[in-house]
Amino acid sequence: MDVSGRKILRTFIGNYKTMSNRSFTGADGERLAIDHLCSKGFKILKTNWTYNKAEIDIIAAHNNYVVFVEVKTRSSDSFGEPEDFVNDAKQKMLSYAAEGYIFQNRYEGEIRFDIVAVSMSPDGVAEIRHIEDAFWNY
Secondary structure (H helix, E strand, C coil), rough: CCCCCCCCHHHHHECCCCCCCCHHHHHHHHHHHHHHHHHHCCEEEEEEECCCCCCEEEEEEECCEEEEEEEEECCCCCCHHHHHHHHHHHHHHHHHHHHHHHHHHHHCCEEEEEEEEEEEECCCCCEEEEEEECCCCC
């Protein structure tokens, strides 16, 4: 648990060892996040889903929840951890898009917002931090 009480799951992925930091992109981070979520029993419903100008990286089903997932990928923590970049404005955009998804799909169940932070180390090893229930809907 981190200081806010959120559960952080850490997984180290070794098969990206040969990838250089410069070639590691957000799309690569999203693929790692999808692999990670699937390994934890999530069913991926949509990827890169847009509502007007707002986008949700991953929409998944897990334990009777629809989970809206923001993936943040960084090759350096010089300016902070990847999850630090999911600021209030980004959270509001994700909430707005989630409301659009809920409305369009007539979904009436439980939801939550997760963050999957992907950090690439200088030696080419990706670290995945899955922060469940990262923030509340606005």
